[in-house]
Amino acid sequence: MGMISLRNAGHRAGDLLFSNLNLVVGEGDRVGLVAPNGRGKTTLLRAMAGLSELSEGEVTRSRGLAIGYVPQDVPEAALGQTPMQFVAGALDAATLDSESWRVDVVMEEFSIPEEFRHKPLGQLSGGWQRMALLAQAWVTQPDALLMDEPTNHLDLGRIGMLEQWLGYAAKNLPVIIASHDRAFLDASTNRTLFLRPSEQVYLPLPYSAARAELDQVDAAAEAQRERDLKQAAQLRKQAAKLTNIGINSGSDLLTVKSRQLRDRAEKIETRVQEVHRDRTGLVKLGNSGAEARVMLAFENVPVTTPDDRQLFTIEKLHVFQGDRIVLLGRNGTGKSQFMRLVTEALDGKVPAGMRLSPQLAPGYLDQALGWLPLDPSPLDYLLHRFDEGDRRTIALLAGAGFPPDRQGKPIRMLSLGQRARLALLALRLARPNFYLLDEPTNHLDIPGQEQLETDIREQGATTILVTHDRAFLRAIGTRFLLIEGRRLKEVDGPEQFLADMAG
Known part of the structure; x- marks a missing residue:
């Protein structure tokens, strides 16, 4: 059985993108990878595919595991190739010599029209380039599939086709999908990993159900944080009062007691965790209004x-x-x-x-x-x-x-x-x-x-x-x-x- 595992995985690119990630993805696991832009989704997928290294932790793949990786875009150097050449380039010379039929099969499987198969990729729409990327990953007959924004540039018909294809062709493979398409994640995944700078959240649910549970977890964490900080503030207030009394009365005992209260407050503040918020720089739009009907x-x-x-x-x-x-x-x-x-x-x-x-x-x-x-x-x-x-x-x-x-x-x-x-x-x-x-x-x-x-x-x-x-x-x-x-x-x-x- 194919398997990809991560142990204490993390990565820094100036800022901390994610850390303390422990995860095992095995047969039949369809993981939706969710995070704001620039928070490490592509970095993590490339590390899982063996194309780059993380700054922390380990990535382990089953021996001999063949991974199909679908990047977001066709490499610029390949835009002059036709889809046939691009897909064939994923096979080694021996395989291509004996099993060149594989290329034709995946062209049919992804319904790439004959007239597009021999045009340079740079002349095709983003949607057909996306289908060529999927075909290139699939022609190698992988044991696991990693997909980075697979629905970008696809119309609704192609998205529906991709959902159905994942349901039968890749049914038993480990699949990890980084996507911002919520409906696609709901239709195509059975687990969700919310990638965060500190504590990672991995739930055995598709996106919408996982998001609802995560919101409850975050709300509970926020409420607990507020209670802890309120308790620390009360302790500091009591400590300040005892300090004033101790100074006025010359009581060393009250001074010691005041210090103990401040120490307790400091310990509470130290263990209080910052509640996660997506700091993506959200832009709020408005409406200047009009009187016209x-x-x-x-x-x-x-x-x-x-x-x-x-x-x-x-x-x-x-x-x-x-x-x-x-x-x-x-x-x-x-x-x-x-x-x-x-x-x-x-x-x-x-x-x-x-x-x-x-x-x-x-x-x-x-x-x-x-x-x-x-x-x-x-x-x-x-x-x-x-x-x-x-x-x-x-x-x-x-x-x-x-x-x-x-x-x-x-x-x-x-x-x-x-x-x-x-x-x-x-x-x-x-x-x-x-x-x-x-x-x-x-x-x-x-x-x-x-x-x-x-x-x-x-x-x-x-x-x-x-x-x-x-x-x-x-x-x-x-x-x-x-x-x-x-x-x-x-x-x-x-x-x-x-x-x-x-x-």
């Missing part, structure tokens, strides 16, 4: 491709203030072109049949973050775009998780998760009352997703959203529009569409 109106507006091929017509649609509209549809039906139409209208190119409220103040967030410049530093970018002043901008960046030493580095040196936080901060400072969100959770960790959900719901901002994140769309949506059969229609909810996509 209708923010956007469409009547007989065609939605076309960039080369003017008509996809469907928006016959009649009013977007009311406070609506949170989720746009549903299979790939290729026109979701992206609908969002492009709205984006161009917000930039002043309003088509015939479409009306915008003059009070509308837009904010836009897309999955590629393509509007975010890469050359300036976060500090320079915000200072030149917004009139907030040096001191406030530095404080805002620090609050968003950018310590002073990172504020002056070029944006291109930031991780995608850090860029997403910077984009959210810019969105906050733009003070919109209308949000256009295209796959906004792609690079957000779970705390960031939950913060974004809370802000949009509680602030009441009008929103149009496209997302493949099922947990996010269920939490956000109040209206659902489905593109189907070259028509846009309103539906009661997302569940039938999600079930059709999973099937």
